[in-house]
Amino acid sequence: MRKSAYPAPGKSDEDLTPETNQTRSKPKGPPPYRPPMPLWSGFLIAGIPALFMAVGIWAGWNDSRFEREARHAEAEIISIRTESAGGSRNSRGEIWGNTSTAVYPTVRYTTESGETYTVEAETNRGGQAIRDQTWIRVAYMPDDPTRVRISRGVWDTWKQPLAIVVPCLLLIAGTIWLFRWLNRRERAKYEKRWGVAP
Numbered sequence: 708m709r710k711s712a713y714p715a716p717g718k719s720d721e722d723l724t725p726e727t728n729q730t731r732s733k734p735k736g737p738p739p740y741r742p743p744m745p746l747w748s749g750f751l752i753a754g755i756p757a758l759f760m761a762v763g764i765w766a767g768w769n770d771s772r773f774e775r776e777a778r779h780a781e782a783e784i785i786s787i788r789t790e791s792a793g794g795s796r797n798s799r800g801e802i803w804g805n806t807s808t809a810v811y812p813t814v815r816y817t818t819e820s821g822e823t824y825t826v827e828a829e830t831n832r833g834g835q836a837i838r839d840q841t842w843i844r845v846a847y848m849p850d851d852p853t854r855v856r857i858s859r860g861v862w863d864t865w866k867q868p869l870a871i872v873v874p875c876l877l878l879i880a881g882t883i884w885l886f887r888w889l890n891r892r893e894r895a896k897y898e899k900r901w902g903v904a905p
């Protein structure tokens with residue numbers, strides 16, 4: 708029996724072709740914009756140099772505070788203890804690689820009250836420069852004369868912390884610039900493709 712080419716009574720063309728209705732649905736809008744480098748990843752990347760920078764600032768501030776609170780005196784170098792820093796030891800116990808020598812002098816000095824102390828300097832301050840000297844200027848704490856460091860000026864106090872802080876600042880600034888540049892580029896590509904600003 709031949710089927711009629713006309714729709715059955717009570718039915719429309721739309722009822723007979725449901726798949727056509729799906730194709731006639733409204734066009735989808737542009738997908739939501741997702742930045743290539745989210746803000747949290749920027750904080751994560753910048754957090755590492757920020758941590759090193761905080762350590763450098765703390766070290767410089769701590770040394771600067773010691774210098775401000777300390778008393779100064781001329782001290783005689785009694786002996787010098789050296790210690791290798793860095794590098795690696797092989798199976799024979801030999802140190803190789805990038806190494807440095809830490810220098811810790813034992814000094815004898817007299818405080819403002821006339822008391823004489825013979826102590827080892829608390830930190831490796833002055834380095835190789837003190838090896839050929841007999842007398843050096845030291846800084847000691849008046850409430851604890853056994854805390855002695857080689858006296859240093861403002862520049863000598865802050866040059867090592869600044870060697871950490873300045874590269875970290877440049878790295879953070881470079882990270883911020885890179886994030887902004889990538890996001891601007893992706894926003895421009897999104898707007899060019901979809902015709903709307905993200």
